[in-house]
Amino acid sequence: MPRPTDEIESRLREIEREYAGLGPALQGTVKRNRNRRVRKDGSVYVSPEHYTFVYRGEDGGERWKRVAARHLPAVSRMIKAGKAYKRLAREHARLTTALAVASIGKKNG
Numbered sequence: 397m398p399r400p401t402d403e404i405e406s407r408l409r410e411i412e413r414e415y416a417g418l419g420p421a422l423q424g425t426v427k428r429n430r431n432r433r434v435r436k437d438g439s440v441y442v443s444p445e446h447y448t449f450v451y452r453g454e455d456g457g458e459r460w461k462r463v464a465a466r467h468l469p470a471v472s473r474m475i476k477a478g479k480a481y482k483r484l485a486r487e488h489a490r491l492t493t494a495l496a497v498a499s500i501g502k503k504n505g
Contacts, residue, residue, distance in 0.1 A: 421477040421478040424450050427447065428446075430443055
């Protein structure tokens with residue numbers, strides 16, 4: 397049984413409030429790297445651990461940005477907010493479609 401339009405509209409308003417509360421959001425991942433190099437004399441050098449934020453640019457190509465370890469918690473929070481944003485956007489799209497379909501079935505009269 398379809399949901400009542402009042403219920404759909406109230407959930408859409410809740411989603412919009414949740415959007416506003418998310419704050420800054422990022423969509424991408426964080427990679428942990430260590431570079432390993434072999435020197436001319438045969439010895440091996442392993443760099444200190446560092447982090448890279450990998451994301452899609454405006455043209456759809458892969459981009460990356462180095463992230464200092466001290467900024468990692470903030471970046472992780474923004475990535476978590478980005479995932480929540482995408483989840484809310486999908487739900488919002490489903491609900492707006494349901495609302496539109498419900499309005500098609502109404503009889504004027």
